[in-house]
Amino acid sequence: xxxxxxxxxxxxxxxxxxxxxxxxxxxxxxxxxxxxxxxxxxxxxxxxxxxxxxxxxxxxxxxxxxxxxxxxxxxxxxxxxxxxxxxxxxxxxxxxxxxxxxxxxxxxxxxxxxxxxxxxxxxxxxxxxxxxxxxxxxxxxxxxxxxxxxxxxxxxxxxxxxxxxx
Numbered sequence: 001x002x003x004x005x006x007x008x009x010x011x012x013x014x015x016x017x018x019x020x021x022x023x024x025x026x027x028x029x030x031x032x033x034x035x036x037x038x039x040x041x042x043x044x045x046x047x048x049x050x051x052x053x054x055x056x057x058x059x060x061x062x063x064x065x066x067x068x069x070x071x072x073x074x075x076x077x078x079x080x081x082x083x084x085x086x087x088x089x090x091x092x093x094x095x096x097x098x099x100x101x102x103x104x105x106x107x108x109x110x111x112x113x114x115x116x117x118x119x120x121x122x123x124x125x126x127x128x129x130x131x132x133x134x135x136x137x138x139x140x141x142x143x144x145x146x147x148x149x150x151x152x153x154x155x156x157x158x159x160x161x162x163x164x165x166x
Contacts, residue, residue, distance in 0.1 A: 032125060034070040036108070037062040039119035039131075054127035062121060067111045072104025074141070078154040081146075094154035095146040105141040113137035122157075130157065 040048040040061040047064025081093045100108060112134050122130040122145075130145065145157075 032070060033123075034073065035066045035123040036068045037066050037121055037123055038111070038115055039063075039121055041118070051121070051123055052127050054124070054129050060121055060128050060131070062123070067120070068100065068104045068108055072100055072107065073098060074101045074104075075099040076158040078151065078158045079144075080151065093146065094151040095144045096154050096158045098143055098145065100141045100143075102141065105139075108143075109137060109139050 037051075040063045042048065043050070043061030045063075048061050049064065050059040051062050052059045076096055076098050079095050079097050081095060082091065084090050115134050116136065118134055120132045120134055121128045122132075132145065
């Protein structure tokens with residue numbers, strides 16, 4: 001599998017909290033639902049609904065349609081990136097590599113091309129656990145979610161995302 005070079009920079013995900021990720025991982029005992037949904041531009045638009053943010057009293061208005069679900073995910077895994085800066089030395093960050101089934105890749109490519117600059121949320125069992133901005137069209141069957149996650153957070157979210165393989 002080859003990663004679309006742009007895909008690594010496409011989604012900048014901000015995980016709600018370590019606790020949210022750990023809670024979500026413990027939910028794996030029961031059926032897990034995962035949805036990638038667009039944040040509604042207008043929360044009063046027909047079909048828009050509010051979804052609670054895990055570990056918070058906040059909620060996010062999302063559009064009625066779901067882009068992809070757990071059924072569209074073929075695999076998910078944590079990967080560690082390392083880099084070095086002359087100013088601050090060695091760094092490490094954990095990301096999640098998502099591999100989609102062909103139909104899921106098609107759906108995400110169409111939606112991402114039509115929604116550059118829009119926000120996307122990952123909803124696990126009815127709660128927002130991650131939020132991203134679509135920077136470029138996501139083509140191919142793989143993409144990365146990055147953005148300040150610890151290795152444990154990335155592993156837990158990757159296990160959730162890859163936990164249900166039809």
